[in-house]
Amino acid sequence: MEIRVELTKTPKAKPVPGEKLPFGKQFSDHMFLMNYKTGKGWHDPRVVPYGDLALSPAAMCLHYGQTVFEGMKAYYGKNGDILLFRPQENFARLNASNQRLVIPPIDEEVCLAGVKKLVEVDKDWVPHDEGTSLYIRPFIIAVDPVLGVHPGDEYLFLIITSPSGAYYESGLEPVKIYVEDRYVRAVRGGTGMAKTGGNYAASLIAQDEAHRQNYSQVLWLDGVEQRYIEEVGAMNVFFVLEGEVVTPELHGSILPGITRKSSIQLLKDWGIKVSERRITIQELAEANDQGRVLEAFGTGTAAVISPIGELKWEEKRMIFNQGKIGALTQRLYDTLTGIQYGSLEDPHDWSVFVCKA
Numbered sequence: 157m158e159i160r161v162e163l164t165k166t167p168k169a170k171p172v173p174g175e176k177l178p179f180g181k182q183f184s185d186h187m188f189l190m191n192y193k194t195g196k197g198w199h200d201p202r203v204v205p206y207g208d209l210a211l212s213p214a215a216m217c218l219h220y221g222q223t224v225f226e227g228m229k230a231y232y233g234k235n236g237d238i239l240l241f242r243p244q245e246n247f248a249r250l251n252a253s254n255q256r257l258v259i260p261p262i263d264e265e266v267c268l269a270g271v272k273k274l275v276e277v278d279k280d281w282v283p284h285d286e287g288t289s290l291y292i293r294p295f296i297i298a299v300d301p302v303l304g305v306h307p308g309d310e311y312l313f314l315i316i317t318s319p320s321g322a323y324y325e326s327g328l329e330p331v332k333i334y335v336e337d338r339y340v341r342a343v344r345g346g347t348g349m350a351k352t353g354g355n356y357a358a359s360l361i362a363q364d365e366a367h368r369q370n371y372s373q374v375l376w377l378d379g380v381e382q383r384y385i386e387e388v389g390a391m392n393v394f395f396v397l398e399g400e401v402v403t404p405e406l407h408g409s410i411l412p413g414i415t416r417k418s419s420i421q422l423l424k425d426w427g428i429k430v431s432e433r434r435i436t437i438q439e440l441a442e443a444n445d446q447g448r449v450l451e452a453f454g455t456g457t458a459a460v461i462s463p464i465g466e467l468k469w470e471e472k473r474m475i476f477n478q479g480k481i482g483a484l485t486q487r488l489y490d491t492l493t494g495i496q497y498g499s500l501e502d503p504h505d506w507s508v509f510v511c512k513a
Contacts, residue, residue: 157201157266159188159273164205170319171283177321179458180291184281188274188315192260198313201270203277206316212301216308221354224253225295227457230275230317232282232289233498236513238275241496242506243268245414250294252412253350258307259296267294267313268508274315276511283319284513287493291320291458323390323458328489330465330479331454333388334366335375335437337470341386341409343379348386348409355411359389371468373454379409383436391456392416393464395440396484398448405432415455419488421504428484437469444474451482460496461489 164185171177183206190201217223226246233239247264254261271292275282282290294315298308339362342348347355362374375393378384385404387393392413394403401423406412423430443449452464463486465479476482494500495507 159270160202161277162204170280173285177283177288177319179320179323180318182318184278184317186274186277188270190313192311194309198262201266203274211299214301214303216300216302217297219303220305222257222298222308223295223353224250224257224259225293225351226250228292229289229457230282230292230510231496232284232513237498238279238282238510238513239498240508240510242414243271243508253352256347256350257352259311262313271315272510274317278317279511279513281317281319282513288321291318328463328481330463330481331372332466333373333375333464334369334371335467335469336362337377337382340379341376344408346409349411351411363389375467377437384434385437385440386410388454390458391454391462393454395449396451396482397443400429400431402431402433402435405434413455415457415460418492419455422488422491441469441472441474449476451485452476453485460492461485
């Protein structure tokens, strides 16, 4: 499909070198839109000036949560290349979320063309400073002006972008994480494997408690026995034990992270044993008491790699690597960001060229 482009007549000030960029609070000049209607399919892809949406108060997304989204980035790379990192994986995961939320599948090649066109139009919004990027948020909402619990017939696909610095203000300083053992986020057979707003709404009460106790994020346990480690609200988790790196297996209640998948591939490339298996919080605590937990880190698009310095489980505080970033965590961060910014070899062809800055 041909993508129509309408340029803004009132461009905003672009990021300047050295400017502090908070995550997700400033948005570029344009956005991508495409509509769906039963019987007509996805149609009218377009780049238009960024602005508010006109929705009926009865729009189904506002009442029944039929929404999905993704998170990705564009990087200002070597020689002025603007690059995406594994965007095909994002749009494949978007369609997996669509399937779970009964949203019509979307052509992944059209999605990729749309994000490329939007980034090309707003290329001056891609910040140049080290560690910065243009955060990209594709999402789909049901917009039928109808009350009633059933899948919609009308949808809107959008992509918005935001120049951003580090997700955590502390950068690569190890984060402190609170283990939630009262509330649950997802169960097998639920929507945990989908990237949908309801999962995040369900996590807010625990996130609020974590902040009250001066912790950055929440580590969720399984929704049935509340024994098995699952994921952190904004990232998948890994533990470096003696002889292996362990990460919870994907069994339907954990989001299949793209940075997670990339990290596993790199670890295997380096000859490091990776075990995707169930691990209880008790097993982790005992291993840490025995000095067998060498490092811990999280993976996700927003933070890339985030070292974990402490977990608080009930009254027990687990400190990893003396609260400092570990050597393997640092190596993963350096390698992934090196590939993303085009300064290191990309042996798996993960980077996708968009345009010159």
